[in-house]
Amino acid sequence: MNVHVEPGGARGGAAGVIKLAILAVGGQGGGVVTSWIVALAEANGYYVQSTSVPGVAQRTGATIYYVEMVPEGEATPILSLMPAAGDVDIVLAAELMEAGRAIQRGFVSAQTTLIASSHRAYAVAEKAAPGTGILDGAPILEAAEAASLRFLSADLERVAVANGSVISASLFGALAGSGALPFAKEAFEATIRASGKGVGPSLAAFAAGFEAVTASAPTPAMGEAGATTPAEAPEVTGPAALRSEWAALCARADELPSAARTMARRGLEKVVDYQDLLYGAEYLDRVEIFAALDRASGRTDGALTEAAAKAIANAMAYDDVIRVADLKVRASRDRRVRREVGVGVGALLNVTEYMHPRAEEICAVMPAGIGTYVLGHRWAYGIVERLFSNGRRVRTDRLRGFLPLYGLAALRPMRRRLLRHRAEVAHMEAWLATAQRVAASDHDLAVEILRCRRLVKGYSDTHARGLSKFDRVLSALPLLEGRADAAAWLSRLRAAALVDEAGEALDGALKTVATLDAPT
Template identity: 25%
Template structure:
């Protein structure tokens, strides 16, 4: 059996190879290992090649041969794609990989969608393998994917039929590295495939109408079913559920009315076309996000939620008997604080304090009683949101956003789609949000599709930060 493990330096491939070769020896097999280490600490590619035979007189190949491998194991998705591109895959080759990948700093800065996803490369992987298992570590709900998880997956996959589970466990024990934890992770990895969870990306929006409370909102939502296509409907239902959670049923009704309003307007101008559906889907998504702006009430609500503590426990694998403390770092600007006050008071405070840019720096121990109580009380101020200064400010911006989309429809569906998409420019907190709003205002003055494309392309790329840095340097 010929196995190739492409990886990035610093991922601990050496340990995985050690485990594999030891477990092969425990089962009476003859492993031979060739390591081509790159620069460690995440800068270079490392390759490990293992040949495992059960006969004595075998001449081992000194390097991996393209198209003659039996198995490729990869922790980094991009490395897997590179290996396939170089021709190492083949019809007799199985692939075990994760969707996890290291991003370059430029990729991390960019707001554009990642194109190197399992969804986009599924055909390539299928065409270059006999069978494959690609696991999404985020869907597995763990933050620290390790080689022991990978070995567990490998052991359960059946891709190494000659190596028993017990031998792998013995290899982990005998290597002596964080034995207890690695054995747990091995069992976790094994269990994932045992439960037939072949997890993949791109499952899309899954929503159910029955999750929406009975009454007028459910009736309105039912009416949407006949008016919109499946894609838009799923987005709308998800948005309605999230908006009810964010504020209340009336707020979700306001959302439905806004979406319907644009839909009727569109139907009158361009009729029911595929482009219209695409535009509505984008608009429905962005509008919902804009309506669920992150104020201090929302942040406090999310920070003190039950689901959050469950998620933290799951991510850091904290057992019930373990002790853990969660510390949150807050620094709301003074405008974010007076933003929750009633409009008239907020306006007065805005006149007095907006020019100073004060902020309140605080660290809160969220699972201490007082810290938790403070956040819980903040989240209970939800009733003030509808009458708050920030609410009116955000709603003015939302109306302007809708106007911009409507104005652009006259110039064509392409322009309107860009305008709908451009609404997502507004995001972030404090100063960043103010910067984003002024960017969006600049964008909303455009209606020429070419200029809009150029603006969005620039804004969503890493180049946005180059400008920001220049501005900051000048101001300093």
């Protein structure tokens, strides 16, 4: 939680008018908060006017709700329909970047109490970026502290979900806890009770939001040290023989260079969960090759081993139809969906999956010989394409939809004999062989070669585009090897590949590399 300046806040500007702006993304309950504020003010002798300007993006986009209230008198007041820059007493932001938007629009000034949830609901542009498109929240926190009279912030989404409600209730509680409105806490609670919908969970989330902004000990802001606590390793259960094999694999991971052990343990957990313990042993075999190269180089930072531990795990745990089906039928996924939509274990939940695998993906889960034959014969490929050309909506809450996915997930023991696995292993071994060869002469360049694996992700068209970029970036190696700045250039190429989906930035970067002088 972030708290700026002393408790207490604005009690109204000119003529006693209190002005509030609520900024929320569609679906976050901004309209609910607004209706509660209106009901609260009217019940306490205020004349209130509320307006809203919805966005036009998915789920109505980012919406501004505006409320003005004034104590009732003999004359009917004339109130504004929209907030004005520098003239808002209270701003509620249902997400961190919405607080930034309020600051950018000028709604937050030296007279404003700014209340914001510190969590992030990522924008489409952030999620669609090929690389890391997530915006840094630290500048927003700094700007909020500097621009406002008071800045109150906590993860109001988390506390709402923990109490079985939604962020509108915890945001309303934070407003009450701020003391910025001249109404008692009991009046806020009475407003929720009067609404008659989800009263119990809403009151619980309201109380949690109230406490979140009035707690005496502030919690670290997002991005600060100590803001998150690493999750404890899950308890391993199962037959004694398998647990013994797992312990032996963990012991091997702990013998790697110290800087790479944490990453290697995470990678080991990932590939074992993806396939089996033997797959985990194969993973460590590959990582240990780079650990030996690290030791031979005399370097103590373990950078090569750590890069290998991360990249090899991602390469071995590639997304395929079997993996997608496996994740969709897991009990843990059902629990997560129920938690996210607020449905209890005993309640009925309808889940519809949209699936549209390409013909290539269907061939990929065939035995290698059959899949190769189908891909090489137009008539056979045409049959597969006609059968699977249309997307399907599958109800996994019913046996008719659940059992086919369960059957696909059950193909996991056969994965090593399938066409996709053979292609993935061949590509991976060629990439790792290149990194091993280069490590003998240019340790830093070998690290960058391993890190290029982040370009390959997802499945279907996403995987194909990523693989194409990966191959194009590494195609520059003959021009870079032997240069003192080879690692830096390969890093630049990888960054360019992550800039845009079409690869235009990468095209330009590759043209620049082609003009470099040959290494001497």
